[in-house]
Amino acid sequence: MAQRILALELSGDRVRAAVAERSWNSFTLAGVYDKVRADDEADLTGALSRLVVEAGQPDIVISALPVDRVVKRLLDLPFKDARRLHQVVPFALEEHLPFPVDNGTVAFIRVGREGDHTLVMAAMVRKTDLQQHLDLLKKAGLDPKIVTLAPLALAAMLTRSKNGNGNGAKPMAHLVVEGDESSTSVVLVDLGGTPRAMRSVPAGLMMSDGSPVTQDAAAPILNSLRQTLLAHGEEAEPTEVIVAGAAAAYPKVRGMLSDSLAMSVRDGGAFDYTGLFEGSVPNGGKFSTCIAMLLGELPNHPLDLINFRQGEFMFRGRVRGDLSPFYTSGMLAAALLAVLIFHFALGVSAKLNRLRRVNAEIAAVAGPVLGETDPANAKVQLQSGIAKMNKRLNLIGGNLTHSPLDTMVAVSQALNRRFPVQMTDVQIDSQGLRVTGQADSFTTVDQAKRALDKSGYFGSIEVAHAKAGSDPSKVDFRMDANFKDAVPATDREIEE
Template identity: 85%
Template sequence: MAQRILALELGGDRVRAAMAERSWNSFSLTGVYDKVRADDEADLSGALSRLVVEAGQPDIVISALPANLAVKRLLELPFKDARRLHQTVPFALEEHLPFPIDNGTVAFTRVGREGDHTLVMAAMVRKTDLQEHLSLLQKAGLDPKTVTLAPLALAAMFTRAKDGNGAKPMAHLVVEGDESSTSVVLVDLDGTPRALRSMPGGLMMSDGTVVSADAAAPILNSVRQTLLANGEETDQTEVIVAGAAAAYPGVRGLLSNSLAMAVRDGGAFDYSGIFEGTVPDTGKFSSCIAMLLGEMPTEPLALINFRQGEFMFRGRVRGDLSPFYTSGILVAALLAVLIVRFTLGVSANLHRLNQVNAEIAAVAGPELGESDPANAKTQLQMGIAKMNKRINLIGGNLTHSPLDTLVAVSRALPPRFPVQMADVQIDSQGLRVTGQADSFSTVDQAKRALDKSGFFGTIEVAHAKAGSDPSKVDFRMDANFKDAVPSNMRDDEE
């Protein structure tokens, strides 16, 4: 049964979402949604409820926290063991913060390796912010399995998507945002995120127009600093605009003029290698679509998930069989025992069959020689039938022997009787004669003569007709023995 996966992005007064359906071997995007908070609504719970009514109840929910609520750092740790990473990352992240992390929730994901070292993108969000986010979703009856950061998923999606610009490898600088916030992610040539920044404010107004130069300056300076700080060459980096800003060419023009670089729309990538079927314009909803990659049936994207510790997801997912793993293991063990018993039973039966075949070969061998024991009975029956036929030919199994029958016929017919017998057949039922006579009356006389002999019971002339010689009559006569089935009944049975 297919699972419905809903990815949500909450920003300002708007909720954007994307829905996908997943089976064991397919992954398709079924729709994108955009809902705005009404004037009389205190928060986004009403917009969320309307979105769920339109899209349908999901089986799995993924949501994104606003990126400016989280502190992010790229950490390089000198080991690869997952358990040590979980123990070490919170303390390694705390070294980069001016405050303790006791009141926050830390999550991370591996983004690459350098020799024996592991690169992780670690992030921390305050527990109060995470609780407010979960409470808001709960009002709409939603319990997210994953709470993540959309810009990081977005950069990974562009790395996986097919690029129609050519085969030249490029680093990606992904600028994602709307009128309230802007995020920047830099991904190097190897697809490893090197920087993730989030800033309040956007490059566009609520009506889609570009902000003033003074309002845009801090954001544009941050984009330049991100490029310079990570040593990326501009000719090896392409700028991609995603999110709500992707829908407005003015934003792309502003970035292109400020950075003196070509800027691409995130919706121009080919996502056919990720999703089956048609994919709508993904620029505006690219962040939501990117989060869906975390639930792909094969090679899912590793997302940062803040549902850790006291915020651990404890709900049930329809179609998730993990609670039944223990029962499945027990059932598999029972099936294995049954298969072993069945195999042993088959082996014992085969051994007994081999013994029976050997005994059959010993009994039938002198008569049949080397033959298949499975066909010994059939071959013996065929041999017996052949022997019976031979005995019948000499009259051994007949009530009336062929010799006695011929003597009876000879005595019944007068000497020099004008009848020529071409074929005479004698079996257990009687006599069958075909031949020629000089007239139809002669055939009738022969019938009466055989009848008077007392040797036969029913006598019939099966046919009598003029032959090829006009002076002759071709005939066939059937004479049954007294205790035999009449010839007409015999013909019906045949």
């Protein structure tokens, strides 16, 4: 779900705002708004409420303090460690102030590095002024996640958008002038994009009707611009002046600056912002500072904004669509899932390795008999092969307990050639002997039975049947003789 981000700038009797919609991979400028305090309203609460109704309820709010309420200094500190910076910056800033910082809130951002040194833009606002700002927004139902310094964000945005155009233009320093009827702020950004100076003047360059102020009224502002350029001449050569805020909408104001400073002056709203926002971006010189603050919430490479919501003023609200409170739980769950997957993979790997070893052993055992075969079918193929071999052995008598040859010798010795018995069929199996033939009488059949019994080679001997044959002088008979260790002939017949 897309998040709606509202950036607010409160100046005198006017509220300006810009709204962006952010998803995980897009950042779109949704609109800009301008509301003025009504004559019967004591403060800007009404204007803020009307703006929220028109722009829609935001998920994230970024607001800017008036520049005349903030003390700014560029500090050069001889280390880069972030923890030490948080410890040292308030005391380093206090050295440049005629009063202690105990009653103020200090914030800073790193704006550059030179060797082992860190350039820091530090700022301080009195706690009472910050609390009044938060209370005013709270009346309109707004709780800003970031309270920042708009001119510094504006300078960073213009530097990024210009450098990101890829138009091959010669690098230049920027003197960013942002102002309206009541105040003017100045930020000097060097060729590398590092802010070198920041000043504010409690006076405007324009009248309420948009016409420029007189030379006498503009003198403090123009003198401040000249002093800034002279103090940083080597770092800011060549320099172009960029006008933003309400003054950017009036060419006469830009003409006055150009004539007074003898320098080229550009409208901040004329910069190409397509590399920062998706879709079309209107000429927003009047709303440049608000648009710049939105970039603090870019999905990728957001601007680093000074944030006065520190310490007792820390933002403790919840942001719709912000999953950061669940990051720890999500990371623990992901780690647990990774352990489970790793454990499962190890188990599968061990089982596969064991299966490979078993298959190799099966192939080693069955290979000499079956050749190359699937280990999964080796048992079935071996059983089938054994059954076929047994069948063939049965046919030749090779797997019988009593050799057919020995059996025939025993029968031949018991029933010699002179014995009046003619055998027409002889069957030998694992149980014994079955003889079918003819004799000259029933007495001869009985004598043959006794002769086989006397040989000692057989166990039980039974005459299955004996009857007169087709030849009246012959008797047909069938005799079953079991081996000594075989089951009786009657049991064998039941099995058959």
